[in-house]
Structure formats: C-alpha cells, structure tokens
Amino acid sequence: MRPQFEHVAVPAGQSWALLWRELPDLPFLWHYHPEFELTLTLNARGQRYVGDDLADFDDGDLVLVGPNLPHTWSAQQRLDEARPMLAIVVWFSRDWLAGLIRALPELAPLWALATGAGRGLCFSPSTARAVRALLPGLHDRDAAQRQPLLLEVLLLLAADAEARPLASSGLGAVEADQQRERIGKVLDHLHAHFHEEIAVDELARRAALSTGAFHRFFKRHTLQTVLGYVTQLRIGHACQQLIQTDKPVGVVAEQAGWRNLAHFNRQFRAHKGVTPREFRARYRTG
Incomplete structure (x- = not known):
C-alpha cells in the first residue's frame, strides 16, 4: 500500500x-x-x-x-x-x-x-x-x-x-522556507511511486533543478540520498505486507520495488537485522 x-x-x-x-x-x-x-x-x-x-x-x-x-x-x-x-x-x-x-x-x-x-x-x-x-x-x-x-x-x-x-533515518525533514513547495512535489512523487524505477532526472525536472543541484538540494532537505530515502519507503512497505498479508516473500519484494529477491533479502536484513521470513514469524508468533 x-x-x-x-x-x-x-x-x-x-x-x-x-x-x-x-x-x-x-x-x-x-x-x-x-x-x-x-x-x-x-x-x-x-x-x-x-x-x-x-x-x-x-x-x-x-x-x-x-x-x-x-x-x-x-x-x-x-x-x-x-x-x-x-x-x-x-x-x-x-x-x-x-x-x-x-x-x-x-x-x-x-x-x-x-x-x-x-x-x-x-x-x-x-x-x-x-x-x-x-x-x-x-x-x-x-x-x-x-x-x-x-x-x-x-x-x-x-x-x-x-x-x-523509531525510524532508522528521517524520511523528509523539510525546512520551513520558501522551498517547501519544491521539495513537497518531489516527496509526493516518491511516496506515490517508490515501488517503481526512480529516475533522478525526472525528480530534478519536478524540482526545476539540474541533476547535480538536485542531489545537493535533496540531501540538504531530507538528510539522505534519493536511493536511501526510497529504500526506507520500500522497507516500510515490505514490513507492513509481511505482517498484514500472507503474500510470498518474493511477491512482497516485487511489490515493494525490488526485482531481485536476493538483493531484497540483503537489504531487509541490513535494515531490520533479520530475514523477511524471520521478521514475519516473529510477529505472527507474537
């Protein structure tokens, strides 16, 4: 979701x-x-x-x-x-x-x-x-x-x-200044399309910035890279699906935006300290 x-x-x-x-x-x-x-x-x-x-x-x-x-x-x-x-x-x-x-x-x-x-x-x-x-x-x-x-x-x-x-890093701490509308457009797009391939050039266009300037702009406002931000959104979505549905791990990974199951497993373990199956079992038994 x-x-x-x-x-x-x-x-x-x-x-x-x-x-x-x-x-x-x-x-x-x-x-x-x-x-x-x-x-x-x-x-x-x-x-x-x-x-x-x-x-x-x-x-x-x-x-x-x-x-x-x-x-x-x-x-x-x-x-x-x-x-x-x-x-x-x-x-x-x-x-x-x-x-x-x-x-x-x-x-x-x-x-x-x-x-x-x-x-x-x-x-x-x-x-x-x-x-x-x-x-x-x-x-x-x-x-x-x-x-x-x-x-x-x-x-x-x-x-x-x-x-x-609570979260491993802030997802979108936006400064209260005249650029809020600009970063807001970018964040709205990421929250709606995190499960898709993200083109930084498209994000830069939405922010009316060059690609290089956009990278600096995004990190200044969110304290993260675009890849790091998107990964956090995908991990959060995967956690919700693992707990609230019986979908196979491969389906959860794909719907969260990963095309490679092994990469998803590595990323998930790096962020949560357990495999997706262990994570699901922990909450199901709880």
Whole structure:
C-alpha cells in the first residue's frame, strides 16, 4: 500500500489542530503530511508503523512524528471492551514552532525535540504517564486556554532524556522556507511511486533543478540520498505486507520495488537485522 498524502485542516482562528478520535478499532491508514503529529493512544493494543520501524504498542503509547514521515497505527484489541479506542492527536507546523521560539527564546529546547522527531520519537514510560495526565485536558478547553497546556506538554517531551528514535533515518525533514513547495512535489512523487524505477532526472525536472543541484538540494532537505530515502519507503512497505498479508516473500519484494529477491533479502536484513521470513514469524508468533 502506498502512503497517502493527508491534508491537515487547521480550524479558522487557530494555529494548530486537535483531533479527538474515538473508534471501535484503529484501521491501517498508511499516510504522511508536512505537519508534526503528537499522538497519545488509549485503550488500544496493536502495531505501530513509523517509517521503516514496526513495533507493538499498548495503552498509553505516546509518539511524536516529524514532517512527511509515513506512519500509522493498527489495532483491533481494546483493553476495556466497554469503551472505544481513543487517539488524541495534535498537529502543528514547523512555522508555528519557529514563530514560538523567535518570540520566546526560553522555548529553544523545542528545536532539539523537532529535530529528533524527524525519525519519530517514542517517550519514556514516566514522560508518557505525565503527558497522559495532561493531554486529555485539551478537549474541554477553548482555543486560547489550550495554548499553555500544549506548551507544557511539549516542554515535558523536550526534557525526556530517554526518548528514543523509531525510524532508522528521517524520511523528509523539510525546512520551513520558501522551498517547501519544491521539495513537497518531489516527496509526493516518491511516496506515490517508490515501488517503481526512480529516475533522478525526472525528480530534478519536478524540482526545476539540474541533476547535480538536485542531489545537493535533496540531501540538504531530507538528510539522505534519493536511493536511501526510497529504500526506507520500500522497507516500510515490505514490513507492513509481511505482517498484514500472507503474500510470498518474493511477491512482497516485487511489490515493494525490488526485482531481485536476493538483493531484497540483503537489504531487509541490513535494515531490520533479520530475514523477511524471520521478521514475519516473529510477529505472527507474537
């Protein structure tokens, strides 16, 4: 499944968006967007996908995902069957964060938090408990009263020395500048066509750059080469297919973009530390 671009709508008169999502289960919706996303998941147990990272999650899972990093949660098990699953989601832009720090230099630690979120961040149990006690309070406050509470939460996250990155590298950490639209066109194309042969000349044309300038441009904005970026997308897709389908490994490899099964096996083991079959068996037995 290709990751889908998601348009995040910020309500008029507000600078960031809040989603209070109650569901009987969490469907697999592989997607990305240019906003940061902070998600607290309650009364649910399942799998979390962030970039090329796949992990089990439990009640109280707390994750911050950076711009354009593909992600989703998938769960069918509720801890309390009498209540729905709840995902509390906060979306905010890099521009919003930059404006806060310009106006309030005391918030400078949030830059380090934003940088780490490029790979996705999962927080320590103690921080997750502290945020769990605060974040639901956003629901019953008006827009103005939510601001100090969100800042308190973000500063708690920034102070968590035990926060750990999820994806093996950031997939699309885009600077908040006038070139966002240009890199956005390139990333949209890669997310839609990662399973195909990627022509760098075509990407350069979309960015209106020479091939040499495009290589430098792409690495500056994503901290990766085009090949490295595409490989991460393909590995993430392969992980999802191995867990959620019974397709043969060869079919998974081909649909993710590999034409050579041996090369896929080597690449997968290099990124995940196990073979595709071992990876599937580990999650099936779990």
